Amino acid sequence: MKALKSVRAANKVEQAVHAVKDYIMEGDLKPGQKLPTETEMAKRIGVSKFSMREALRVLEAQGLIDITQGRRTRVSGPSARPSTEILSMALRRSKSSLLDLVEARESLEVAIVRLAALRAEISHIDTMRKTIEEIDGNRGDLQICVQKDLEFHDALVQATGNIVFEWMLAPLAELLRESRRKTILSAGVDRVLDGHRSILEAVAERNPDKASECMRVHLSMAREDLKRSRG
Numbered sequence: 001m002k003a004l005k006s007v008r009a010a011n012k013v014e015q016a017v018h019a020v021k022d023y024i025m026e027g028d029l030k031p032g033q034k035l036p037t038e039t040e041m042a043k044r045i046g047v048s049k050f051s052m053r054e055a056l057r058v059l060e061a062q063g064l065i066d067i068t069q070g071r072r073t074r075v076s077g078p079s080a081r082p083s084t085e086i087l088s089m090a091l092r093r094s095k096s097s098l099l100d101l102v103e104a105r106e107s108l109e110v111a112i113v114r115l116a117a118l119r120a121e122i123s124h125i126d127t128m129r130k131t132i133e134e135i136d137g138n139r140g141d142l143q144i145c146v147q148k149d150l151e152f153h154d155a156l157v158q159a160t161g162n163i164v165f166e167w168m169l170a171p172l173a174e175l176l177r178e179s180r181r182k183t184i185l186s187a188g189v190d191r192v193l194d195g196h197r198s199i200l201e202a203v204a205e206r207n208p209d210k211a212s213e214c215m216r217v218h219l220s221m222a223r224e225d226l227k228r229s230r231g
Contacts, residue, residue: 016055031077120159183225
């Protein structure tokens, strides 16, 4: 296993952060593996306990480690959490963010649905079918309809088996929820249901070309509904 290196730079916290990152990455440490104690790391790196503690807080904020009181610090699993709040805030400040979001989704979600059509398991298809039934059965409840709409698209992401898609969409969660709310308020649930049913049918048929076209139509309607909601 790679050894922790001592540091000499003036900014001890920053250098300690880099030292621990190198230790995790180059040592190929897996999520859940324990790091040396704070005292041990401070001694090996050559920084004070205060600098080491601050470095660990930075690493936790970056999503690289998990710090739990009473337990040894552990390597964290892959997560989009560190970037989610920053990107979400930046996007929400843009006046055209929802329309920009639909435009971006047209590229991303077409790729997602193509892979879903090739890789979806029965459990993914069953989840998508159930969300459609729950939207149809709760037409008067906007909150449920929005949530089940999001779950339908999340099932497509899960069906790809590619965690990077999940990371890419995580910062957009609140914008996606707001977009769904506006489109449903503007056009009702029938357009959502029609789009989801056609996508589900194509995925169940293992037809990536048909699934892609259905997704394009679905998102084109979402763009129209957003424009209408803006007057």
